[in-house]
Amino acid sequence: NAGVTQTPKFRVLKTGQSMTLLCAQDMNHEYMYWYRQDPGMGLRLIHYSVGEGTTAKGEVPDGYNVSRLKKQNFLLGLESAAPSQTSVYFCASSYTPIEGDTQYFGPGTRLTVL
């Protein structure tokens, strides 16, 4: 049981480049989330999904897109990276009828945009 995993762990992009971050969970969780963490700002929700095929905007969605084609995977895309998107990105998942809504986090992806 790997829990929540994220790929890649580190990435450096140039302004304008695109990339996709992959989150996978093997806990059969219904809900999945993407957060960004910046110094002094806590964890801010980018997008989330309450089930396969669904997505919704969080607090800071601009410049990002997401897809949840399979229940176990949640992808975060940056179409045209900007230096303001330099951050640590965390994926999380939650919810089974037994566990309730505790969120479990992945190890994070450190992204630098030059």
Place this chain on the structure above:
Amino acid sequence: GENVEQHPSTLSVQEGDSAVIKCTYSDSASNYFPWYKQELGKRPQLIIDIRSNVGEKKDQRIAVTLNKTAKHFSLHITETQPEDSAVYFCAASNAGYSTLTFGKGTMLLVSP
């Protein structure tokens, strides 16, 4: 939407002392309040949570209290140890909406 304020932003204590971190929230419909601990370079991990039908919950050296009338909740760590040094985040949620709103975090430093 929900707004969560967390204080203090940094807290330094001596080993063996108690530490208290306080959070306030704005949405009276919020009913789930977890606390996460994040060590340097690691992922946030749940340490304790409380739901609105209880006022206090304890787990060994940590406890959380909730005052729904005043819309604030607090984390209490007793007999602090150096390994308690980390950033602690509070969060609030209306479980019906499935999302958490986090405070900005408290860096706790426990000196030997």
